[in-house]
Amino acid sequence: MESVQLFYWFVESERNPEEDPLLLWLTGGPGCSGFSGLVFEVGPLMFDYAKSRGSGTLPTLKLNPFSWTKVASMIFIDAPVGTGFSYATNPESYGVTDTLAAAHNYQFLRKWLLSNPKFQKNPLYIAGDSYSGIILPILVKTISDGNEIEGGGKRMNLKGYILGNPVTDLSVDKNWRIPFYHKLALISDQFYQATKTNCKGQYINVDSSNAACFQNLQLVSECVRNIFTAQILEPNCFDAATKEAKAFGWDPSNLTHHNQLNLLLPNAFHHTPTWCRSYNYVFSYIWANDGEVQTALHVRKGIKMEWNRCNRSLSYTYDVTSTVPYHKYLINKDYKVLIYSGDHDAVIPYLGTMTWIKSLNLSLKRDWLPWYVGGQVGGYTLQYTQGNYNLVYATVKGGGHTAPEYRPEESLAMISRWLAGFLSN
Numbered sequence: 001m002e003s004v005q006l007f008y009w010f011v012e013s014e015r016n017p018e019e020d021p022l023l024l025w026l027t028g029g030p031g032c033s034g035f036s037g038l039v040f041e042v043g044p045l046m047f048d049y050a051k052s053r054g055s056g057t058l059p060t061l062k063l064n065p066f067s068w069t070k071v072a073s074m075i076f077i078d079a080p081v082g083t084g085f086s087y088a089t090n091p092e093s094y095g096v097t098d099t100l101a102a103a104h105n106y107q108f109l110r111k112w113l114l115s116n117p118k119f120q121k122n123p124l125y126i127a128g129d130s131y132s133g134i135i136l137p138i139l140v141k142t143i144s145d146g147n148e149i150e151g152g153g154k155r156m157n158l159k160g161y162i163l164g165n166p167v168t169d170l171s172v173d174k175n176w177r178i179p180f181y182h183k184l185a186l187i188s189d190q191f192y193q194a195t196k197t198n199c200k201g202q203y204i205n206v207d208s209s210n211a212a213c214f215q216n217l218q219l220v221s222e223c224v225r226n227i228f229t230a231q232i233l234e235p236n237c238f239d240a241a242t243k244e245a246k247a248f249g250w251d252p253s254n255l256t257h258h259n260q261l262n263l264l265l266p267n268a269f270h271h272t273p274t275w276c277r278s279y280n281y282v283f284s285y286i287w288a289n290d291g292e293v294q295t296a297l298h299v300r301k302g303i304k305m306e307w308n309r310c311n312r313s314l315s316y317t318y319d320v321t322s323t324v325p326y327h328k329y330l331i332n333k334d335y336k337v338l339i340y341s342g343d344h345d346a347v348i349p350y351l352g353t354m355t356w357i358k359s360l361n362l363s364l365k366r367d368w369l370p371w372y373v374g375g376q377v378g379g380y381t382l383q384y385t386q387g388n389y390n391l392v393y394a395t396v397k398g399g400g401h402t403a404p405e406y407r408p409e410e411s412l413a414m415i416s417r418w419l420a421g422f423l424s425n
Contacts, residue, residue, distance in 0.1 A: 003093040006108045007085035007299070009034050009076040011044050011069045021072045021123040021159070021419060024109055026079065026139075028130025028167070028402070030101065031311040033084030034076030035288060040280065041129070041404040042068040042411070043076060047283045058290055059283040066408035071416045073119065075112065079105055079135075082314045085294075087303045098320040102138035106146070113156065123159040125336075129402040130348070133166025134318075137326035144333055160336035162415070165348045165402040168356050169322035171204060176352035178203050178220060183351070184232060184344070187223045195220055229346040231400025237276040277405075284309050324356050331360055334388035338418045342399025342406060343379065350395055354382075357393055362386045371414070371423060378410040381423060392423055 013020035027037040039045050044067040052059035068074060078084030080101040081094060088094050096104070113120050126143070128136045140161050147155045167173060182192035195216035199206060206213050228236035287293055288307040330337075339357060341350035362384035370377045371394070379395040396403035396410050404411035417423035 003089045004081045004104050005087050005089070005300075005303075006081065006104065007034075007078040007087075008108070008112070009038055009043075011038075011074050011076075013071065013073040014044070014067070014069050015071060017073050018118070019122070021125055022119050023068065023072045023074045023125050023127045023162070024105075025074055025076045026105065026126070026128030026132035026136055027076070028128065028132050029083065029310050030080055030096075030131050030135070030316055031083050031308075031314045032130075033288075033307070033309055033311075034078050035084060035284060036281075036309050037129075038076045039064075039284060041402060042415075043074065044069045047280065047287075049280065049283070052283055058293070059287045061287075064408070066404075066412040068404075068412060068415055070412060071419055072125075073122065075109075077105065077108065079108070080314065080316065083311055084288075084307065085297070085299050087300075095315045095317070097317040098134050099138060102135050102142060105135065105139050106142045109143070109156070110154075121157060124157045125160050125162055126158070127162035127164075129164035129166065129404075131167045133163050133168045133348075134320055134323055136161060136163060136166075137323040137330065138320065140335075141326050141329055144330065144335075158335070160338075162338045162340075162418075164340050164404070165342055165345050165399075166339065166353065167348060168327075168353065169324050171322070172324075172356050173348050173352045174204050175202065176349045176355060177346060180346055180349035180351050181220065181224055184346075186227060186232065187220055191216070191219055191223065224346075227346065229401075231277075231342070231344050231406055232346050233344055233398075234400070235276055237278065281309055324359060327356075327360055331362060331386050331389045331391075335390075337389070337391040338394065338415070338423075339391065340379075340394040340396055340399075340403055340411075340414060342401060342403035343395045343397055344399060344406075345401040345403075347401040354393065357382075357384070357391070360384070360391075362389070362391060365390075371417070373410050373413045378407075378413060392418060394418075394423065 025034065025037050025042065027034050037043060039047060044064055045061045046064040048060040048062040078086040080096040081088050081104065126136055126140050140158070143156050143158050147158065178192070178195060181187045195203070195213070198210065198216050199213040203217065206217070226236050228234050285307070339353060341348070341353050343350050363386060364382065365385045366381070366383035368380055368382055370380050372378055377397055379397045382393045384391040394414055396407050396414065398407050400406040414423060
C-alpha cells in the first residue's frame with residue numbers, strides 16, 4: 001500500500017469544524033480528480049469565468065456560495081491511483097480494480113484520521129457521485145467490518161453515506177434509459193411501445209437474432225443522437241469545447257465530460273455557437289498544470305505528467321458489476337443514507353436508481369412528496385427504513401449528471417437539511 005500515494009484536498013467546515021460532519025468525497029470516473037468535485041460541484045471554490053476568459057493569465061478562482069463546506073468539513077481525494085496528482089512508486093501499483101480502489105481509499109482514510117486526530121470524533125460520512133456508486137458501498141462495508149473488529153480508539157465514527165447519480169448496477173442503470181427517454185418526450189409512445197415489445201423490456205445484451213429489437217433501438221438512437229445526456233435540456237456541443245481548448249493551446253483529446261458514461265447508445269457531437277458547459281472544464285487544465293500552482297499545492301516534483309480532470313487511460317479492471325449486494329448488507333447496520341438523482345440526467349436515470357432501491361425491500365416510511373427551496377419545488381423525496389437503517393431518496397429538479405453542478409443552491413439545501421434530519425420531514 002505504501003507504493004500508492006493518493007493526493008487529496010481538505011477544507012474545514014465554514015461553520016463549526018469541531019462538531020460538523022466530516023465528508024470523504026469520491027469523484028466519479030473512475031479517474032476524475034477530486035479537484036473536479038471541488039470546483040465544479042460541491043467545493044468552496046469555483047472559477048470566475050468572466051474574469052478568466054481571454055485574459056491570457058492564470059484563471060481566477062472565487063468563493064462558491066453554495067459549497068457543502070458551509071455545513072461539513074470535506075476531503076476531496078484523487079483516487080484511484082493515477083487520478084489527478086496521485087501516483088505510484090512502481091508501475092505494478094497502477095493496476096487497479098474496483099475492490100482494490102476501495103481498499104486504497106480505506107487505507108488512506110485510516111491514515112488521514114490518525115494524522116488528524118481532532119476529526120476522529122466528528123460524524124463521518126462517505127460521499128460521492130457517478131462511478132463512485134461502485135467504489136463507495138464497497139468502502140463503506142470495509143469500514144463497517146473494520147469497526148466491528150477494531151478497538152475503540154481505531155474505530156471510525158461512521159454514521160452513513162451519500163451517493164449522487166450513482167452507477168450501481170450497469171444492467172439496471174442502462175436498461176432504464178429508454179423508459180426515461182419516453183417519459184421525457186424524447187421518443188414517441190409508438191417508438192417506445194414497439195421497442196418495449198420487440199426487445200421484451202431488455203435493451204442491453206440483446207439477442208443478435210432479434211432483428212426487430214435492433215431496428216427499434218436504431219430508431220431510438222436516432223431520436224437521442226444529438227441530446228446531451230448529462231442534462232437533456234443543455235446544448236450538446238463537445239466540439240465547441242474542443243475549439244475553446246485549442247484557443248488556449250491545450251490538447252482537446254484531454255477534454256472529457258460526464259457524457260463519457262453513455263454506454264448504451266452513441267451520441268454525435270456537433271459544433272454549435274451557443275454556450276457550452278464543457279467550456280468550463282478548460283480552466284481546470286490551465287490552472288492545475290501551472291508550475292507555480294503545483295508548487296503551492298505541494299505536488300511532488302518529477303512524479304506527474306500532465307494533469308487531467310479525468311484520466312481515461314488508467315490501468316483499470318472493472319471487477320464489480322453491481323453494488324446492490326453491498327447495499328443489502330449495509331441495511332442491517334445503523335446508518336443514515338442519502339441517495340439523490342438529478343431528474344434530467346439520462347446517463348444514470350432516476351428510474352433505474354429508484355428500481356434498485358426498491359429491490360432492497362425496505363419499509364416505505366414516507367411516500368413521494370416535494371421539498372422546497374425559496375418557495376419553489378427543489379425536488380421530491382421518499383424515505384425508507386429497516387431497523388436503525390434510514391434511507392432518503394431525493395430528486396433534484398432540473399439537475400443533471402451530477403445534480404450539484406447544475407443545481408448548486410438546491411443541492412446545498414438538500415444536504416444541509418438531510419444532515420440536520422429534516423429533508424424528509
